[in-house]
Amino acid sequence: MGKARLLIVEDDGDISNMLRIYFTSQGYDVDLAPRGSDALEKTRQVMPHLIVLDIMLPDIDGYGVCRTLRMNTRTSHIPVIFLTQKDERSDRLQGLELGADDYITKPFDIEELKLRVQNAIARAERESLTDPQSGLPAGRMIEDQLRRMIRQKGWAFMDIRINHFDPFKDVYGFIAANDALRFTAMLIGEVADELGNDSDFVGHAGGDNFVLVTSEERAAAIRQRLKERFAEAVLAHYSFMDRQQGYINVTDKNGQTTQAPLMTLAVGVVSPTTHSFADIREITELAAEERRRDTQ
Numbered sequence: 001m002g003k004a005r006l007l008i009v010e011d012d013g014d015i016s017n018m019l020r021i022y023f024t025s026q027g028y029d030v031d032l033a034p035r036g037s038d039a040l041e042k043t044r045q046v047m048p049h050l051i052v053l054d055i056m057l058p059d060i061d062g063y064g065v066c067r068t069l070r071m072n073t074r075t076s077h078i079p080v081i082f083l084t085q086k087d088e089r090s091d092r093l094q095g096l097e098l099g100a101d102d103y104i105t106k107p108f109d110i111e112e113l114k115l116r117v118q119n120a121i122a123r124a125e126r127e128s129l130t131d132p133q134s135g136l137p138a139g140r141m142i143e144d145q146l147r148r149m150i151r152q153k154g155w156a157f158m159d160i161r162i163n164h165f166d167p168f169k170d171v172y173g174f175i176a177a178n179d180a181l182r183f184t185a186m187l188i189g190e191v192a193d194e195l196g197n198d199s200d201f202v203g204h205a206g207g208d209n210f211v212l213v214t215s216e217e218r219a220a221a222i223r224q225r226l227k228e229r230f231a232e233a234v235l236a237h238y239s240f241m242d243r244q245q246g247y248i249n250v251t252d253k254n255g256q257t258t259q260a261p262l263m264t265l266a267v268g269v270v271s272p273t274t275h276s277f278a279d280i281r282e283i284t285e286l287a288a289e290e291r292r293r294d295t296q
Contacts, residue, residue, distance in 0.1 A: 007043060010032070012054075035059045066080055067098050074201065133185075133204070145203065155215065155271060156218075160211065165263060167250045171260075192214065200215075230265040268290030
C-alpha cells in the first residue's frame with residue numbers, strides 16, 4: 001500500500017507537533033487539527049486511514065467528534081484511537097461505546113501508540129473495511145451499504161472507473177498511479193459534499209473502480225460535475241509534453257510504441273426508476289454495463 005494518512009486531533013501544540021514529526025518519520029502522511037470542528041472538516045477533506053483523537057478539546061469534545069463521525073456514512077468506517085489524560089473506567093467505556101477502536105492515556109509510550117495505530121489500520125484492512133490506497137470503505141462495507149440500499153427508494157448507484165489508468169501506471173509508475181487513485185477518491189468526496197447529501201456513500205471497489213450512492217434527483221448533476229472536474233484536474237498528473245500533445249506514448253515488451261489517451265472518468269448510473277433489481281449483484285452488473293456505455 002501507499003502511505004497511510006493519519007489525522008492527529010490535539011489542541012496541545014507541543015504534543016501534536018511531536019506526533020506529527022514522529023509518525024512522519026515512520027512513513028505516514030500526517031494532518032493536524034487543533035479543534036473538534038477542524039477535525040470534522042479535515043476528515044471529509046482528506047479521508048484519513050485513522051484518527052488519533054484527544055477527548056479534551058476547546059470546542060467539541062472528542063466524544064462529540066467521534067459520535068458525529070460514526071453517524072455519518074462517509075466517515076463511520078474510520079478507526080479512532082482516543083488520546084486523553086483521563087484514566088477513569090467510565091471514560092474509557094464511554095469512548096468505546098461510541099465506537100472508538102482503542103484508548104490510550106497520557107503520558108503515553110510513543111512506541112505503544114505506534115503499535116496501536118498499526119494494528120487498528122491493519123485490522124480495518126484485514127476485515128475489508130477500507131481500501132489501503134484511498135482509505136475509503138471497501139469490500140464488505142460496500143456490500144453492506146448495497147444491502148441496506150436495495151430495500152429503500154429514491155437512491156442512485158454510480159459505478160465510476162478511471163479510463164486509461166493502466167497505460168498511465170505503465171508509463172509513470174506505481175507511485176504516480178497511487179497518487180491518481182487518492183486524487184480521484186478525494187475528488188469524488190468533494191463533489192458529493194458539494195452537490196450530494198450528508199448520507200451519500202463513497203467507496204473504493206478496488207483498483208481504478210469507485211462507487212457512489214446518492215439520491216436519484218442529484219445523480220445527474222453529480223455525474224456531470226465529476227467528469228468535468230476530473231478532466232480538468234487530472235492534467236496535473238501528467239508532464240507538460242503529455243498535456244500538450246493530449247496522449248502518452250506507451251512502449252510494450254516487444255518495443256512497439258502506441259499512443260494512449262489521457263485519463264478520463266466513465267460513470268454508470270442506475271436507480272430503482274430505471275432498472276429492476278433482484279439482488280445487489282444485479283445492481284453492480286447493470287451499473288458496470290451503463291459505465292461501459294459512457295463514452296462522453
